[in-house]
Amino acid sequence: MRIGIVGAGALGTLFGHRLAAGNDVVLLEQRREIVDAIARDGLQVDGESRAARATTEARELFGVQVLFVFVRATDTLRAVRPFVNELSPATAIVSLQNGLGNEEAIKTSLGSTISLAIGATTESALTLGPGQARRVGDGSTVLGSAGASPEACNRVARLLADAGFRASTAYDIRPHLWGKLIANAAINPVSALLERPNGVVLTDVYAGEVARSLAQEAATVANAMRIPLPFTDPWSYVRSIVEQTAELDNSMLYDLRSGVPTEVDFINGAVVAAGRRAAVTTPYNETLAALVHAREGTRERDAST
Structure with a gap:
C-alpha cells in the first residue's frame, strides 16, 4: 500500500518506520x-533502520492510498493545503494529532466530504536525531470517523495492527479524543513551564497538584458536554500516561525551546473554549494557557535581542 506521512517528527518517524516494513512509505x-x-x-x-522516501514536495504524496497527518496542530492548515483537489476521493486521511480543532482545519482546507478518520494515540517516541527515534512505552491507538466510512476506519486500524501497533476503532471517537486532551492539558503545560520531563508531574508535589486540578477541570467540562470519558478517575488516567512517558520532554516544551508557537490553544485553550460553551469555569486551564503564551513571548523577545 502507498502511504503518505505529513510530518517526520518523533511520531511520524515511529509510525513511518513500522509501516515501511510492508508498505511504500513517503x-x-x-x-x-x-x-x-x-x-x-x-x-x-x-536502532533498526528501514528504507523510506522523504521529500519536501507535497506532489510526491498525491497518489497515496492513506495519508497520515502528524504535524503540530498549529501547522495543520499549512501542511494539508497543498493537497486540495489532488487526492483521490478514496484516499483515507488520518489525523493522530494532539488537541482539538484538527478535524475542522483539515476540512477547511480539503472540504467537508473527505474520507477523514480522527484518532487518539498514546504512542510516544523520543527524537534522537533527524529521522531517528526511540519508542517509549507501549501505547495504543483508537480511530473513529470524521467522514470516513466504517470500512475505511477498519482498514486503517488493520494497517496499523499489521505494522505492530495496538489499534482499534470506536463508533464515537469523542470520548477518546477528550481522554487524550485531558492528559495533554494536565501534563504538557506544567512540565513545559518547569522545563522538565513529564515525570515532574509525579515527582514534584506542587506540579502534581496543578496537573491534577487541570485534569479534573477538563473532565468536568467533558461531563457537562455529556461526553462519556473512557475512565472514571481523570487523575489516575493522567498518572498512568506520565508513568509511561516520564522521561520525555513533551512537544510543548520542545516548542518553547525551539521558539515556535505551541499547541496550547488547541489543548488548554480548547478546554477553556468548551467550558465557556458548557457554562463551566476553567480558571486552571485559562491560567496555564496564559502562562504558556507569556513564555512564548519571552522566548520571542530573547531571540530578537
Missing part, C-alpha cells in the same frame, strides 16, 4: 536536514 517534511538524513540512512527506530 514522508513530507519541510526540514531539509531530516529529508536528507532519511534519504541517506532510512528511518531509524530503536
